[in-house]
Amino acid sequence: MDRATGRRRAGLDFARRTLVLQLLVVLVVVGIATVAYGLLSSSENRQEAQATALAIARTAAEDPALRAAVTAETVDPATATAADLADGPVQRTAEAVRARTGALFVVVTDDRGLRLAHPDPAELGKLVSTDPTVALAGREEVTWATGTLGESARAKVPVRALDAAGAAGDAGAAGDAGGRVVGEVSVGFAAATVRDSIGVDVAAIAVVALLALGVGAVASGILSRRLARLTLGLQPSELAGLVQDQAAVLSGVGEGVLGIGPDGRVTVCNPRAAALLGLVDPVGRTFDDLGVAPVLREAVARARAGTATPGAGSRPATANAAAAAAGAVPVPAASSSLRAVVGDRLLFVDVARVDRDGRDLGTVVVLRDETDIEAMSRRLTAVTAMSTALRVQRHEFANRLHVVRGLVATGRVDEADSYLAGVLEQGPVAFPTVDAGLVDEPYLQAFLGAKAMEAEERGVSLRVGPGTLVRGFLVRPEEVTTVLGNLVDNAVHAAVRGSRTDRWVEVEALDDGADLHLAVSDSGDGLAGSDVGRVFQRRADDVGAAAEAVAAGGAPGGGGADGRGGADPAHGLGFGLPLVRDIARRDGGDVWVADPGGPPPGADAGAVLCARLQGVVEPPDADPPGASAAADVEADTADTDTATDDRADPSGAPA
Numbered sequence: 001m002d003r004a005t006g007r008r009r010a011g012l013d014f015a016r017r018t019l020v021l022q023l024l025v026v027l028v029v030v031g032i033a034t035v036a037y038g039l040l041s042s043s044e045n046r047q048e049a050q051a052t053a054l055a056i057a058r059t060a061a062e063d064p065a066l067r068a069a070v071t072a073e074t075v076d077p078a079t080a081t082a083a084d085l086a087d088g089p090v091q092r093t094a095e096a097v098r099a100r101t102g103a104l105f106v107v108v109t110d111d112r113g114l115r116l117a118h119p120d121p122a123e124l125g126k127l128v129s130t131d132p133t134v135a136l137a138g139r140e141e142v143t144w145a146t147g148t149l150g151e152s153a154r155a156k157v158p159v160r161a162l163d164a165a166g167a168a169g170d171a172g173a174a175g176d177a178g179g180r181v182v183g184e185v186s187v188g189f190a191a192a193t194v195r196d197s198i199g200v201d202v203a204a205i206a207v208v209a210l211l212a213l214g215v216g217a218v219a220s221g222i223l224s225r226r227l228a229r230l231t232l233g234l235q236p237s238e239l240a241g242l243v244q245d246q247a248a249v250l251s252g253v254g255e256g257v258l259g260i261g262p263d264g265r266v267t268v269c270n271p272r273a274a275a276l277l278g279l280v281d282p283v284g285r286t287f288d289d290l291g292v293a294p295v296l297r298e299a300v301a302r303a304r305a306g307t308a309t310p311g312a313g314s315r316p317a318t319a320n321a322a323a324a325a326a327g328a329v330p331v332p333a334a335s336s337s338l339r340a341v342v343g344d345r346l347l348f349v350d351v352a353r354v355d356r357d358g359r360d361l362g363t364v365v366v367l368r369d370e371t372d373i374e375a376m377s378r379r380l381t382a383v384t385a386m387s388t389a390l391r392v393q394r395h396e397f398a399n400r401l402h403v404v405r406g407l408v409a410t411g412r413v414d415e416a417d418s419y420l421a422g423v424l425e426q427g428p429v430a431f432p433t434v435d436a437g438l439v440d441e442p443y444l445q446a447f448l449g450a451k452a453m454e455a456e457e458r459g460v461s462l463r464v465g466p467g468t469l470v471r472g473f474l475v476r477p478e479e480v481t482t483v484l485g486n487l488v489d490n491a492v493h494a495a496v497r498g499s500r501t502d503r504w505v506e507v508e509a510l511d512d513g514a515d516l517h518l519a520v521s522d523s524g525d526g527l528a529g530s531d532v533g534r535v536f537q538r539r540a541d542d543v544g545a546a547a548e549a550v551a552a553g554g555a556p557g558g559g560g561a562d563g564r565g566g567a568d569p570a571h572g573l574g575f576g577l578p579l580v581r582d583i584a585r586r587d588g589g590d591v592w593v594a595d596p597g598g599p600p601p602g603a604d605a606g607a608v609l610c611a612r613l614q615g616v617v618e619p620p621d622a623d624p625p626g627a628s629a630a631a632d633v634e635a636d637t638a639d640t641d642t643a644t645d646d647r648a649d650p651s652g653a654p655a
Contacts, residue, residue, distance in 0.1 A: 019224040026216035030209040034202070041201040042194075046153060049189045050142045054155035056101050057187040058140075061157040066093045066108065067182075071161040074110050074182040085124040090116040097187075104152050104190040108159070110183045111136060123148060128186070132156065135184035147188070154188035232356060256367035260287050260300065262360050276367050278343060295340045296349060296365070302336060303351040303363050339370070341582030346371045375478040378485065381450075388453060434463030441470045443477040444484075444509060451488050455505060460495045462488070465508030465519070472511050472617040480516060480616050483584055483591065484509075486576035487520040487609050494524030494606055499599055511617045517610070519594065524606030526597030535593065536581050580611070588614045 060066060069089040085091055090108050094117030098106040108117040113132045115124050129148050134141040135156035142155045160179035231239060246268075250257050256273025260266055266282045274282065282290055287300060337350045348368040354361045400423055407416035436452075439445045452462035474480055484507070491505040500523045508519040527535065581591040595608040 016224065018227060019220050022220035022223070023213075023217055026213055026220070030213050030216075034205055034209050037205045038198065038202045041205075042198045045194050045197050045201070046144060049153035049194045050144070050155060052101075053103065053153055053187040053189055054140065054142055054157070056097065056103060056106070057155045057157040057185045060094070060097050060106060060108075060187065061159045061185045063093060064162060066090060066185075067159055067162045069093070070108060070110065070116060070159045070183040073116055074161070082121060082124040085116055086121040088116070091118075091121075091124070093117070094185075095119070101187075104188045104193075105147075105149050105186070107186040107188075108183060109186070111181060116183065119149065130154075130186075132184050132186075135186070136181055138181050144191075149188070149190075151191040152188035153191070153194060154186055156184050156186045159183040159185055254368075256365075256369075258282075258287075258365040258367070259362060260304075260365065261362040264288065264304075266290070267362065273365075273367055276342065276345060276347060276369060293340055293342050295338065296342070299336055299338055299349060299351045300363055300365060303353045306353065339579060341579065341586055343586070345369055346374050346579075346583075374482070378478055378481050381485070384450075388450070392453070434461060435466070435468075436464060438464045438466070438468040439470060439509065441472070441474060441509075443474045443480070444470060447477075447481050447484070448507060451485065455488075455492050458492060458496055459503055460492050461504040462492075463504060463506050465506045465521075467508045467510060467519075470509050470511045470516070470617070472514075472619045474516075474616060475618045476616045479583060480613060483580045483611050483613060484518055484520075486580045487518065487591075487611065490577065491520050491522035491524070491606075491609070495522045498522070498524035498606060500524075511619070513619050514615050514617050515589075516613045516617050518613070519608060519610045521595075521597075521608040522606040524597070525599035526603055526606045527593065529596070532593050532596050536578050536591070584611055584613055 066089075073090070094106040094108050097103070098119065105119045106117065107115060107119075107128065109115055109128055109132055113128050113136065115126055115128060118124050130143075130145055135158045138158050140155065140157050142153075144153050145151070147154075158181045161182045162179070234242065250268065250270035253270075254272065256276045257268065257270045258266065258273045258277075259268030264286045266285055266287055269279065269282045273279070277290070277292055277296075279290055279292075288297060336352075337348065339346065339348050341347070346369075348370045350366040350368075351363060352366075353363050403419060404416050407413070407419060436445065436449065439448060448462065448464065455462045488505060488507065495503040495505055503523050505520065505522045510517045577591070584591045589612045591609065591611045593607060594610045597603050597606040597608065
């Protein structure tokens with residue numbers, strides 16, 4: 001494929017080129033094998049023809065009648081005519097042998113090389129065309145030569161004389177093998193006969209070769225189709241580009257990308273994913289054996305089973321890019337999004353099963369670190385609430401200035417002076433937090449003030465419980481405001497949805513060294529027995545609703561228009577409770593339901609949720625030895641005085 005235009009180049013694709021190459025290889029191998037077999041068969045047939053000629057010549061040379069006749073011709077060297085030789089015993093015997101064996105010729109000569117027998121009577125009595133010296137010397141000879149009858153494979157065997165005793169005693173005996181050479185027998189087979197047999201053999205091997213070529217073509221076709229299926233129809237250049245694109249995507253994005261094959265083994269893991277999940281060499285290992293958070297394993301299991309989170313938000317662009325880099329198309333019904341705490345990070349996780357041409361390619365997990373974003377969001381929420389409070393205070397202060405200006409303008413100086421004295425005595429406009437003076441820690445004071453204003457807008461009174469005592473300073477305010485803010489949000493939702501007319505939320509905070517203990521109660525209808533065990537459980541519908549809320553700009557456990565704050569109808573709780581419990585447990589703390597409460601008149605209040613956050617408070621300096629009791633008394637007195645002076649509503653008291 002042309003990477004510049006995105007179009008596939010013309011010509012054979014890789015699978016077809018591989019098929020053609022395999023066919024050419026099979027054809028060349030079969031051709032070489034055929035030629036080699038033909039050469040070997042030719043050599044073997046030539047040797048076989050020569051061996052057959054030698055055997056026939058030996059048999060003829062051992063024939064007693066032939067030996068006797070040749071011996072007689074040698075003893076009586078009188079020259080016989082061709083006609084006499086044609087009717088002689090040697091010619092008759094030689095022709096009989098030739099007729100039985102199918103040889104091209106059977107030639108018999110005397111000891112001078114003159115023909116005594118020949119297929120052509122005209123050649124009788126003449127000297128042979130080939131040298132008979134070797135045979136007449138008493139040795140056998142096998143050759144491939146050309147004579148008067150053409151090219152042939154021939155053998156020459158000496159004919160030895162019969163002794164008198166052998167001739168008289170047994171005409172069929174072999175006689176003395178070491179007798180005098182009186183002639184020679186030459187037997188030959190035509191070269192055409194040898195070549196015909198070679199042609200038959202080559203034809204047979206050619207048929208076998210064609211069958212082998214056909215089998216090779218079928219096997220190559222099957223292999224080519226399998227190769228195309230394994231490579232998803234992609235060409236080598238496309239595969240190389242895909243690898244480059246995958247490396248660029250996996251290394252260039254800020255999100256973590258984890259690929260899990262259909263067998264559950266990790267196939268791809270970029271460095272960011274390994275860092276976020278704390279993995280070491282995860283590729284090749286099963287995902288369930290990596291020790292990741294249970295919520296991630298459950299999300300992957302749901303995606304692999306095809307039971308996606310209903311209503312989950314759209315997948316991030318990174319997930320689409322990761323799927324595209326793998327040449328895959330995500331299955332919308334098998335994707336889900338959730339937020340989870342992994343280690344000390346808050347992660348937005350997107351899980352999607354990918355598919356191409358109906359083939360399951362596995363699961364893609366995209367991890368986005370939202371720790372800093374969440375902290376910034378919480379800070380922005382606090383700043384927004386503070387700015388709203390300051391805007392209200394500025395408006396109230398402007399109203400007071402208008403009153404003073406009006407009194408002075410009308411010459412009513414005494415009334416203006418009295419009014420200013422009352423303002424100075426009352427102090428600045430305070431947050432609507434009941435007993436806010438019990439909290440001296442600046443972060444908590446400002447945060448609770450902002451939350452009190454939000455609660456007041458919904459008709460809920462936020463108050464500080466009498467057991468509140470925070471002497472240190474927050475060193476991790478983002479974590480505290482995340483947990484406390486979520487608990488307060490859920491309590492406000494519960495109070496709004498409750499049946500009590502007096503709607504309130506009470507917060508108590510107590511530090512213990514570096515730890516901070518929180519308790520949040522409300523005037524709602526409490527938790528049913530079945531709800532206590534599931535308010536901290538993530539469910540598919542909660543995850544989907546929370547993902548939509550987050551995508552819409554809301555915070556975990558946010559408040560919808562109906563005041564429910566999430567998908568879970570129990571206590572008006574949203575996705576935030578499982579999240580804040582994970583955050584608290586990350587450093588050894590916890591979040592739990594201390595009292596489920598209940599509706600009136602069976603219970604005095606709604607549910608009470610408690611939290612313990614470890615290492616979030618910097619303890620105050622230690623008191624000198626022997627002065628701790630006096631210091632505690634002075635501190636309690638000062639706190640009481642300050643609380644009395646700073647209360648916006650002196651008559652308000654904790655219920």
